[in-house]
Amino acid sequence: MEATQAAPAKQLVQEKWNKRPLIIAGPCSAETEEQVTETAVRLQKTGKVDMMRAGIWKPRTRPGSFEGIGTKGLPWLQKAKQLTGIPVAVEVATAKQVQDALHFDVDVLWIGARTTVNPFSVQEVADALRGVDVPVLIKNPINPDLELWIGAVERVAKAGIKQIGLIHRGFSSYGNAQYRNAPMWHLAIEMKRRNPELMMINDPSHICGRRDILLEVAQEAIDLDYDGLIIESHIDPDKAWSDAKQQVTPERLAEMLDSIRWRK
Numbered sequence: 001m002e003a004t005q006a007a008p009a010k011q012l013v014q015e016k017w018n019k020r021p022l023i024i025a026g027p028c029s030a031e032t033e034e035q036v037t038e039t040a041v042r043l044q045k046t047g048k049v050d051m052m053r054a055g056i057w058k059p060r061t062r063p064g065s066f067e068g069i070g071t072k073g074l075p076w077l078q079k080a081k082q083l084t085g086i087p088v089a090v091e092v093a094t095a096k097q098v099q100d101a102l103h104f105d106v107d108v109l110w111i112g113a114r115t116t117v118n119p120f121s122v123q124e125v126a127d128a129l130r131g132v133d134v135p136v137l138i139k140n141p142i143n144p145d146l147e148l149w150i151g152a153v154e155r156v157a158k159a160g161i162k163q164i165g166l167i168h169r170g171f172s173s174y175g176n177a178q179y180r181n182a183p184m185w186h187l188a189i190e191m192k193r194r195n196p197e198l199m200m201i202n203d204p205s206h207i208c209g210r211r212d213i214l215l216e217v218a219q220e221a222i223d224l225d226y227d228g229l230i231i232e233s234h235i236d237p238d239k240a241w242s243d244a245k246q247q248v249t250p251e252r253l254a255e256m257l258d259s260i261r262w263r264k
């Protein structure tokens with residue numbers, strides 16, 4: 001399989017990266033080729049999605065649940081992109097995952113919350129990115145520790161990555177009730193204050209852990225002047241292989257995006 005990426009594709013990714021609000025949507029996990037294709041087509045039909053996310057390798061907190069389809073899912077994303085023209089984003093946590101994702105033309109990489117907490121893992125990913133021109137999004141660590149988040153940004157920046165963005169996905173604490181991961185907005189705001197040059201998008205899906213409050217969290221982020229949203233969207237949310245409770249169909253996502261009051 002060719003590892004080359006045509007210049008127009010890079011340019012499109014660049015345009016999308018700079019678009020405000022930036023909207024990234026897609027399933028928590030890539031599950032089957034049909035699911036990936038149908039998701040991409042239905043997201044494209046909304047006309048509101050700039051990039052498609054899909055987890056290929058899933059860092060599950062506990063063993064025994066779906067840990068991602070793995071490398072065999074990457075060609076599905078590549079085909080979905082060819083079909084719809086929507087650039088794709090994937091989570092990476094190891095050097096091998098970085099290499100595999102780039103080999104299959106993944107356009108944007110993200111570092112997940114369970115990886116941002118671990119400097120060894122972040123450094124491994126950063127080393128694999130040396131000399132590569134790809135945008136990287138960095139989620140906050142699962143625990144409310146800004147230094148870990150900043151450290152991850154520094155490691156990726158030191159590896160030479162020029163386009164770095166932040167994803168605020170909330171913070172885990174024992175006994176979270178309303179939210180799966182409490183937003184702790186003040187921490188994200190402080191992160192932005194300390195890194196004004198980096199874009200920050202909000203991930204209401206992993207903050208909420210449930211569908212019914214997604215819209216209010218997304219609205220709060222937009223009111224706080226976030227640069228965009230990353231929202232999980234599945235063609236049949238209740239049957240999703242991971243994070244079923246928080247996903248919405250592409251059509252419901254479009255309705256949600258329509259009802260947000262965007263900043264002028």
Ligand code: PEP
Nearest residue numbers: 028055112113114169206
């Ligand atoms: C995900 O994006 O599906 C994910 C695993 O998120 P987080 O790293 O925020 O838990």
Ligand code: MN
Nearest residue numbers: 028232242243
């Ligand atoms: Mn998820």
